[in-house]
Amino acid sequence: MLIIECPYCGRRDQSEFSNGGEAHVKRPDGSSEISDREWSEYVFVRSNTKGIFYERWVHSHGCRKWFNCVRDTSTDEILKTYRIDDTRPKLKDFKNLVDTPSGEPELGSGNFTVKK
């Protein structure tokens, strides 16, 4: 459950938004000659990052604007949101502010208390 800052409307509840998958994936221009592989990479392949991830959101129950977002997928923390035409923030601008809760412990799954 997140609070997301729409770059146009401000901080709003996650329930007002829809996720649109990875951001900064360039759609190949239809006029150019590209191979099946290149095209299918665009259509079907997305990265599945653990950690800092650039992704798209749309304020679907609000201003209906698309925008970009930097989220730490291991903690769900939203580090930055920015307009679609803003320059992409650099990875080194962010560091994990909280430790990831995953990192499986030796005993039992999700057994946090024994995590070293």
Place this chain on the structure above:
Amino acid sequence: MKELKTNSSPFVNFNQKISFLFDGKKIFGFKGDTIASALLRNNINLVGRSFKYHRPRGIYTCGIEEPNALVQIISEYSEPNTRATIKKIYEGMEVESQNRWPSLDNDIGSINSLFSPLFSAGFYYKTFMGPHKSFWKKIYEPIIRRAAGLGKPPKEFKALSSHLHHNVDIVIVGAGLNGLLAAKSLINTNHDILLVDFDNHLGGIINNSAKILSIDNQSPKEWVKSTVEAIEKSKNIKILKNTLVTTYNYINHLIAVEDKHVGSRPSENKVNNILHKMRTNHVILCNGHIERFLSFQNNDLPGIMLASSFEKYICRYGTLPSKEPVIFSNNSNSNSLIYSIINQGYKPKAYIDSRSGENIEPELFDLIRKHDIPLYTNSQIKGVSGRKRIEKILIEDSTGGLSEIHSDFLCVSGGINPDVHLFTQSKGLLDWDEKDLTYKPSKPFQPTITLGSASGQFNLEKVSDEINEKLKIFKNKVLDTQIVLNTKESYQIEKLWEISPHKSSMWSKSFIDLQNDVTTKDIRQAISEGFDRIEHLKRYTTNSMGTDQGKISSINALGIVSDLLDKKVNEVGTTIYRPPYAPLSFAAIAGRNSYEFYDPERKSPIHQWHKDNGAIFEDVGQWKRPWYFPLNSSESMHDAVQRESKNVREFAGVLDGSTLGKIEIKGKDALSFMNLIYTNSFSKMKPGSARYALMLGEDGMVKDDGIISKISEEHFIATTTTGGAATVLGCMEEYAQTEWPNLNVYMNSITEQFATFNISGPKTREIMNKVFPEIDFSNDAFPFMTFQFHNYQGMQIRILRASFTGEMGYEIYIPSKNAAKIWDQLHSFGKDFGLIPYGTETMHLLRAEKGYIIIGQDTDGSITPIDLGLNWTIGKTKQDFLGKRSLTRTDTIRTDRKQLVGITPSNKEDHLTEGQHIILNQIIKTPTPMLGHITSSYQSPTLGHSFGLAVIKDGHSLIGTKAFASTPDQKTIPIEIVKPVFYDEENKRLVS
């Protein structure tokens, strides 16, 4: 009537007597009583039967941790599994005990006890395995379903609940000593604060025990009163009483349920529950601790209660459950109970402590000696016995000698645990404290602060120091609170988890989980069978998997396992406590989203006309659409559809197409945009003309279709499928913003602004001439796939010459508020020409005869325009459109893709059914290769036989050949594969 047990308590109104029904029997209590405290006042202790063995069970605790005293509240829509220890009574309340038959006193299921080997650890897994599958279904399941379980699910409930959202800086969970102090130190600071407590009286341990003598030279209760008043007066702190925080999610998101009808019957017309959704920057957990029990033989018998709960009944509810209970403890937390009992003018029958004399506080010794209480140090309870409550207690003293005491009440304390449920829900890490023998919060994962016993700081004299230190970040007021304790104690405990029995018997058991009937023997068995990891062991034995999540016992299980495995408790680990902290009603979760508000119904502007004319409706997305219009109650759907279809082909019919999505697209670059979104090219289209168009996904598969009307190069109106309207608009907006932001284009939904009536049939033109006499409907003036704007009685309407039935027809677009007028006009003028209204089923039949597809019925997200034979919709010269490049991928240009064809049965009397598989063999020998399946099929009144559309492999080149449709009973129907057009292939009628 016997005298009710009372003593003073400011929280119960002894002047207001209240009666309620328990298992049909009238019971009296007082305003402020819980079900449990009222029952104890009446000396009733047997309140339920246990989950598996149907053993008699009593009231074990005085709070939300209760494992046994779960009851069904008949007078509240039969709400099951309600904790009798927290539910407040009101006049006329109806309560029933659970899991017993025919009655609580004489329960047939208790025979399960004798079959207990059947119910041992891993029982469910083992029975699933054999001896034969039917064994489970026919024998075990019916028996278990009847015998095992908790309450009965309610048959109906009214969701009189609502949701409330909060955005604050700090949430303080728990308004006991620490919560009140923390709030006090933050009064009128710059933080927005919620102080949340489950009780209707704030104060926690101050109200529940005799531990604290004075606070800042005030009596504890006066101090609570003045502190709460100061908090209530503050500008920045809001108090929520009767509110239980059940869930602590990511990013400091808390969920809490507020009971709005504590101590009164639920209202019929007001909200009874509020689900609070809190978002906060910081959480301060002051939710205290939970006492744990001890495992010994028959430790489940009614008459056994946790020591601190017994004290809470005295102090909080003003009832003394027993005048001379025996007390058994391994720690100092139960000391104050002895004070509390003595304060009432009685004394414990015996005090048994597993600690040796030198470890017991000297003060306690003095008190016990002064009051001449029989004392057993370095001693243990080996077990208890009795029928429906305890009668005898067997004690083993320091020398190993055994002695027996007769008593009907036993208070037990096995130590205290910080209530870490919320902290672990927040993903905070715990650490085992070897001295206090419990898990304590160590590293928070979120901005979480724990205070007091919730943080494992059990010394009440140090609370203000801890608050001053931990709340510094909020620039709080520094506290200097002077707390004087009744019992000078710093928490001291000796390790004790389980006492082995003196003699074993079939009936006698040592329980480790009272709610799920798990015994310490089950734990041993699980470990010996190899389930020695704590998470495995939990699931195999079902230990701590009840609705109480083993609040009073799960740490004991870890202790027992660590001893058995000879490992440190920290190495054994703990299972995860999951939300919710305690069960919450589905009504609270549903809030207002129930019944008619669950999913909105969308209705056409002339919905009432359909209702008045006997339409049978079908749900299309959220829309209610007329399915068919039966002439009378005896006309079947089949007959109605056959009649409607024939009528349209012979005369005319009109369909309410208002639910179709309508999107208006405007802007300097509207043309370029439309060319990119749809497969078709709109460049050469004349303004005033329209075109059938397809929309693809980037994968090249058909996503939606519709008719695009070109008003000008800068203005288009697109129709979409009824179900696809929102998706299509969303897709347009997405691409306009993300891929082609340079295009000047805007789009908006106008679905609800305009009603659409689709009139078609050979008599259509004559009807239209009557309704709109000033318009020229001749072929030359109004050709197929053109549209015109007209002024009709002061409003602008748009008429489009198009058809989805194959007959000549028009679509009329009218502003919704005037729609009924035109609909009535059509019928009054059309009557003489045989015009009828028809529904979606007839529309489907007619369009299938014509070979028109329905998106989502004849397509399924894996069909390209080429597969449909709709190559003509693709603008070949366009450089780009959605999914264009995918149409030349190696996979999409395969010739053996599933393609749309028509099918007819070779024997005209055979019936085809949607979903039937198309195969090549007449005799089915499995496995039989499947060519495809029938996507649409109808009985055609025009053709006089059944026909269908199908998608089959390499279908286009199979046209003209024969195949078979398989039926569920392994038979086959011979069919012919034909072109997917059954009616007017030359479109003569369409353009007539």
